[in-house]
Amino acid sequence: MNLLRGLVARPWRFAAETTALLIAVVVAFPLYWMVLGAFKPAGEIESTEPRPWTTAPTLDSFRRVFEQQEFGRYFVNSLVVAGTVVVASALVAFLAATAVTRFRFRFRTTLLIMFLVAQMVPVEALTIPLFFLMRDAGQLNTLGSLILPHIAFSLPFAIWMLRGFVKAVPESLEEAAYLDGASRTRFLWQILFPLVLPGLVATSVFSFISAWNDFLFAKSFIISDTSQSTLPMALLVFYKPDEPDWGGVMAASTVMTIPVLVFFVLVQRRLVSGLGGAVKD
Amino acid sequence: MTSVTHGKSWTPWLYLAPALVVLGGLLAYPIYQLGLISLFHYTQAQVSGGEPTTFEGFGNYAELFGDSQFWEVLLATVLFAAACVLSTLAVGCALAVLLTRVRAVPRLALMLAALGAWATPAVTGSTVWLFLFDPDFGPVNRVLGLGDHSWTYGRLSAFFLVLLEVVWCSFPFVMVTVYAGIRAVPAEVLEAASLDGASQWRIWRSVLAPILRPILVVVTIQSVIWDFKVFTQIYVMTNGGGIAGQNLVLNVYAYQKAFASSQYSLGSAIGVVMLLILLVVTLAYLRLLRRQGEEL
Numbered sequence: 001m002n003l004l005r006g007l008v009a010r011p012w013r014f015a016a017e018t019t020a021l022l023i024a025v026v027v028a029f030p031l032y033w034m035v036l037g038a039f040k041p042a043g044e045i046e047s048t049e050p051r052p053w054t055t056a057p058t059l060d061s062f063r064r065v066f067e068q069q070e071f072g073r074y075f076v077n078s079l080v081v082a083g084t085v086v087v088a089s090a091l092v093a094f095l096a097a098t099a100v101t102r103f104r105f106r107f108r109t110t111l112l113i114m115f116l117v118a119q120m121v122p123v124e125a126l127t128i129p130l131f132f133l134m135r136d137a138g139q140l141n142t143l144g145s146l147i148l149p150h151i152a153f154s155l156p157f158a159i160w161m162l163r164g165f166v167k168a169v170p171e172s173l174e175e176a177a178y179l180d181g182a183s184r185t186r187f188l189w190q191i192l193f194p195l196v197l198p199g200l201v202a203t204s205v206f207s208f209i210s211a212w213n214d215f216l217f218a219k220s221f222i223i224s225d226t227s228q229s230t231l232p233m234a235l236l237v238f239y240k241p242d243e244p245d246w247g248g249v250m251a252a253s254t255v256m257t258i259p260v261l262v263f264f265v266l267v268q269r270r271l272v273s274g275l276g277g278a279v280k281d
Numbered sequence: 282m283t284s285v286t287h288g289k290s291w292t293p294w295l296y297l298a299p300a301l302v303v304l305g306g307l308l309a310y311p312i313y314q315l316g317l318i319s320l321f322h323y324t325q326a327q328v329s330g331g332e333p334t335t336f337e338g339f340g341n342y343a344e345l346f347g348d349s350q351f352w353e354v355l356l357a358t359v360l361f362a363a364a365c366v367l368s369t370l371a372v373g374c375a376l377a378v379l380l381t382r383v384r385a386v387p388r389l390a391l392m393l394a395a396l397g398a399w400a401t402p403a404v405t406g407s408t409v410w411l412f413l414f415d416p417d418f419g420p421v422n423r424v425l426g427l428g429d430h431s432w433t434y435g436r437l438s439a440f441f442l443v444l445l446e447v448v449w450c451s452f453p454f455v456m457v458t459v460y461a462g463i464r465a466v467p468a469e470v471l472e473a474a475s476l477d478g479a480s481q482w483r484i485w486r487s488v489l490a491p492i493l494r495p496i497l498v499v500v501t502i503q504s505v506i507w508d509f510k511v512f513t514q515i516y517v518m519t520n521g522g523g524i525a526g527q528n529l530v531l532n533v534y535a536y537q538k539a540f541a542s543s544q545y546s547l548g549s550a551i552g553v554v555m556l557l558i559l560l561v562v563t564l565a566y567l568r569l570l571r572r573q574g575e576e577l
Contacts, residue, residue, distance in 0.1 A: 013382065020379055020387035028394035031401065034409045050420045092299045099296035113567065118308055120563040122510040124532045125552030128539050129314035152307035155300055213402040215513045220540060232404040239408050241520045246412055253405035260400040268396060
């Protein structure tokens, strides 16, 4: 019976698997083309007969990117911004998520609804007031002007998502910890925190990406001091709509994409289960 | 709740304090400021202190609503976002189902490719897609035999190119989430359905879709919110809103008004309009959650 079903099902599975592989190739192609473009010599890039391979890979474009622009510096700036946002928002969100799942108090539901509504706020619309806020606080042209808003904007989603993970830790564990004489702080950091860590990792993907990719704030708040620029702005130096230096653009894009790719591959497994858990909750 | 016996009543507020301070200062206060600026006459002269700020009431809104370009941009934003959401959901759900039908190797290949697209920053994604569709050196025009046809010249084709990039980088979220949702459906339920002779389509419609409804609602709302406020892709790919602003969407329009022509109050008024539209979407979402009886 099973064998018969398997035989009937096989041509379909073959078709499905071929389709899946073809789609994977199509989806991955832009990334392949980006990396390829970064390694192609100038003559091959500026060719009207583009080929999906190169016979003479070169590091010229990368050299140009790192020499002309202080790309290394922008890279570090981007890492500082994204890293600070990830750590700060994870800690703050963890505390807040614990408060709204492990306690009953007045305004709890109101707060939760506010966190949900806050997720929907189009942060881009707030660029104008934030610009004046940063100006008045003397934060324009500093990395702080990028870090602070991104912590705020990644918090609501992080709290909302972590809720499920905190809830999943059985209350009996909490009881047992207190019976064993653990203080509330001790329970929070030494028992709850490690258990929620996978959820924090899944959540941090979103805050990392939003901070790392940020283009609008970087463009609006870092206006005169280019030493505080981040990667997205630096990349556009090579992209002039009329005469783009495609080799440079692709090399810079590659440098900017790789850290995120590495981050994603590292947390891939946790991301899938984390999302499933958070959404199901 | 057991915690009540252990905690003092201010403990949750202590835990919430950092979050509330950050959100109050950098989210709530700017929203208030946004509304305020939209009611004043606020241009470069007021910013530099050359002229006093004057209260305009709803004058900025009157000016905005009297401008035919605003309505055109609003319409374009809604249609563009709708097209992006529908395409993203269709592609994401279809591929999630496909993932459940294949063995480990093709699944891993598709998953990794999708994660790659997901991880790609919006700025790099935009430049790479422009390069792919470049009239002179791009492979797409060669393969399709389009000569030096420029994709960013026409209004619709420019929007279409941006849509392709947006779908490319946002379908993975839908695919991964829906796939995780399908995997969480007990195998016995699906087996029972197929033993009862239900077709694939029927299983999807009558068994999976109802179970996945909460997940589908989440990804739909999330996509609406993301696609309604697309900024980077439009800004980079159409060079700030296209030829004569033909590819403007609300977000880019507000930015151009505020930072390119220093009409901060008009830009803020556009921001308020966006905020209100998304608030309506959010309220609809909350009602859906309530109806599903989800406990907060």
